[in-house]
Amino acid sequence: MDERYDPKKIEPKWREEWEQCDLYRTREDPGRPKFYGLEMFPYPSGDGLSVGHLHNYVPCDVIGRYKRMAGFNVLHAMGWDAFGLPAENDAILKKLHPKQTVPRYAANFKRQLKLVGCAYDWSREINSSSPEYYKWTQWFFLLLYKRGLAYRALGSQWWCEKCRTILANEQVVNGCCWRHEDTPVSKKDLEQWFFKITAYADRLLSDLELVDWPEPIKLMQRNWIGRSEGAEIAFAVAGHPGKEVRFFTTRPDTVFGVSFMVLAPEHPLVAQITSPERRAEVEAYVAQARRQSDIERLSTVKEKTGVFTGAYAHNPFSGKDVPIWIADYVLMGYGTGAIMAAPGEDQRDFEFARKYGLEIPIVTAPADGSTAPTDRAFTEHGIAVNSGFLNGMRTAAAIAAVCQYVEQHGIGKATVSYRIRDWLISRQRYWGCPIPIVYCPKDGIVAVPDDQLPVTLPDMTDYQPSGTGRSPLANVPEFVNTTCPTCGGPAERETDTLDGFACSSWYFLRFASPHYDRGPFEPQAGNYWLPVDLYVGGAEHAVMHLLYARMWTKVMYDAGLINFVEPFPVLRNQGMIWAADGQKMSKSKGNVVTPDAMVEKYGADALRLWELFMGPFEEATNWNEEGVVGTARYLARVWNLVRRFVEAGCPEGRPAVETLRRAHKTVATVTDHVERMRFNTALAALMDQLNYLQRLTPAEQGRFAIESYVLMLAAMAPFVCEEFWRELGHTGSIHLESWPRFDTELTRDETLTVVVQVNGKVRDRLEVPADAGEAAVREMALRSAAVARHLDGKSPRKVIYVPGKLVSIVA
């Protein structure tokens, strides 16, 4: 072996060797259990990977390697989320076709991942923008369509001036476009495709119980789905026979206290019921509400505003006619776009009523008998008062009573409302998966038959958004003009493409059988490998991607395609790596550190180790290049350890009991920490053990200590450990070896250090045999000179003994 550790001499050699012998090809040995580890597949950007991205890929690679060594068939593959706005925006910016840039960027990502030694089965590489892939994305669209889960609707949709396209509700951030945070969005009316995710709201909510996910992510999903129970009730509009205001309320028990109604300004009823003398004012308000940017409209610091329509609704409970107002604090997109205002029990209604001098009846009294406040709304549950037949009932009972009443009288029903809205999947964009639908003058909306898939994205040079609201595909007659699959007559293709989240809603299945051409996945392979055993990605996908993928999975389950209901039973989020300056790593800030530069300076293994060692996997931290110096130095020390051992002829050795114990303990610790993804402490245990072994001669170390050490390190530093393994006299790859085993008996200490405390302060330490009995240890503690000194002549009042740990003496 060379005197010095030189990653440049060994890493390229093994990289090539592994490639040649296809070392990381997935094995399907029926005698072994399976493990499917998956990282959220990336959009291959032109900037390449940074060391921040590796904080996800390297730890997952370690888990994959560990599981493989621990006896699992491991599926670990990589692919590219290549369709979508980022690729199209990049193409427009650089004036290069995404068909050219995507493969180039993907190849660069792949090169970088290989550079740092990530073990993927590249024969399973997938690309969501390839026809072989998106054929099945289209197939899934049709599956949803056939199951009544895809529909067209005219909607007032968000429009971003910069993207020149429609945005989903989820893509509107603080009233601005998610990609252009300085560009307020406006509304545009277009006919769009939607997926009926609301039909799955309840299951998406309740099945969260089934998964092992970070609690904050589950919570975000629960809040996003936003289930609330209540009642939907209709009040007749006075003087407008047949017209009624339908509204949803979570507090039907406060219905006797309804002193006014509020409609969203966009509510269709507004135009119909506004009285002539109010019309001018109402129209002005509606116009300004529509014109307002959402930043202004959603601001909570803003005082509530509204105008009276001049119309009244009849409250059948109180018997009063109450005024109907419009206000922008009522949203058309939630519930029915109308509310009953119970200002005594709702703070927003209270503020509104106060401002406009509306009546504030009190219909709920505190259950403890105190008086309801008058300076704010009483929003808690209590006892119904001033409420006719509800008087004296507790809130829960009153809610049930009102629900029963409205159902009996045919004016409403108990119901559940969700915050989540249907998923808008139409994109008026070129670089996406074409929606496989044909419009026929005779047959209407016709699904493209399965055997005519894929509907191929045409080659075109001018794919700039038209700005008219239609996709650039509308400008390609060869694409648009087709024949109706049903009648054979002339027809037109849908020109919208699918939201990129559609592509990522099923890709995890494709890895099971990436080249299968008779379906999206080969059923046996799908049911063998799925669900994903460990899914890892950033917390930024907490709601959109993870909800959509869960929904598709449930649709597939309902269609009998798969036998599981949750695609990702175990989810972990890696922590964000900020640049050294604490900011986000970005090219524009000039603070990006690339793996290429780090590998060049310190080697891939040292970079990997620092990615693992810099902090807990799930926590954010700042990049610090100094750390890589440390891990490179550590590897040089391991190199010296192994070199001395090899030069001594790899002696079987006669390790002392203590040495054997340390070796077995290290295996136990590292195994446990890797299993729990505590890579930083796993590596710390290895460093600690190195410090110990370094002081021994090769014969004192013995073969087990050295080989088990190298085997464990191999999952983290694959290149140098492959070199070690061969130098240690083995012919095969270390990466096909088994994870070392430890003997629990051998990890047991012979003596323990017992701490002796007097009044909570450590005053002495005792070395006691591991099997010493309680009485003996207590006696030793009380005999201690240090203890006597601190007892100061007093006799102990109490002595607490924690076996093997401490004796606490209270004087």
Added chain:
RNA sequence: GCGAGAGUGGCGGAACGGCAGACGCGCCGGACUUAGGAUCCGGUGCCGCAAGGCGUGGGGGUUCAAGUCCCCCCUCUCGCACCA
């Protein structure tokens, strides 16, 4: 405003309610070397010459024992934004 998470040496971070600061970086001292971002040995929370004392954002509490559990407050990060 609501929700979630986090505050520990100069720095990254360790620590089933039981010796706070493992491991590493940095720094200090030494050894060996004619340059190599080398290696090895020792030291390194703060105050103190010492015995000893003080220390996990601040303040209370529970406990023989609190970084860890409970209450109040401060700061930072992330998520959500009037959800009827």
